[in-house]
Amino acid sequence: MFGPALQVRGIEKSFKDLHVLQGVDFDVQAGSIFALLGSNGAGKTTLVRILSTLLSPDAGIATVNGFDVATEPKDVRESISLTGQFAAVDEVLTGRENLVLIAKLRHLKHPGTIADELLARFSLTEAGNRKAGTYSGGMRRRLDISMSLIGNPPIIFLDEPTTGLDPQARLEVWQTIKDLANSGTTVLLTTQYLDEAETLADRIAILHKGVIIQNGTLKELKALLPAAEVEYVEKQPSLEDVFLTLVGEDAAAAPDENTDAATAVPAGKESR
Incomplete structure (x- = not known):
């Protein structure tokens, strides 16, 4: 395939007086992981619903796998798979x-x-x-993603795929997403977790108040801030380091249980 797998130009969407998207522009190269990073209410899910033909934009143009979402919705739907925030099994x-x-x-x-x-x-x-x-939460999510891949869609949308998962399950899903990209699948990932975008994405776009305020590789985004001063710091292990060290191997070998998202171990820092 030639050209970007996704092209978005000037996409706008409002719900009455609420302007959710106010001119969104970005490209996603085929076979890459593109993270759309933003806090709750930034417009991430609305944009995914437009790209998957579930919503019509008020203005702008978007193409998916070379097909226009407004005029060629059937071809778009045949090119994609959508996995929402909660496992649909x-x-x-x-x-x-x-x-x-x-x-x-x-x-x-x-x-x-x-x-x-x-x-x-x-x-x-x-x-x-x-x-x-x-199944555990991580297993249900992996099953959900595997169901999305039936028919070998070249593009998959993952809308906050690790919401409510414990640290061990998050790592399982992260590895699954990496494997997808390594096999040639284009992944558009929405997330509010900074470490998730940092770990997975080839490019990161920050969506804030309906517009992309910055778009680039992790290295390019870090270059926006002054260079850090080098000094000795005694690094203490994080709670996630402790948790995974203590239960990592045992959790993988233990019998699977239902995972209650309301009682799951917090999955890292959120951007709020």
């Missing part, structure tokens, strides 16, 4: 049954084979015949 079905169901809905041949390949790819084979309701 059927908890009564097993993990494998969830995948088979989506493959059948997409009218694909050999849905069982597709399901088995995705279970293996996302390290869910052993849990494939268990009900999704018994």
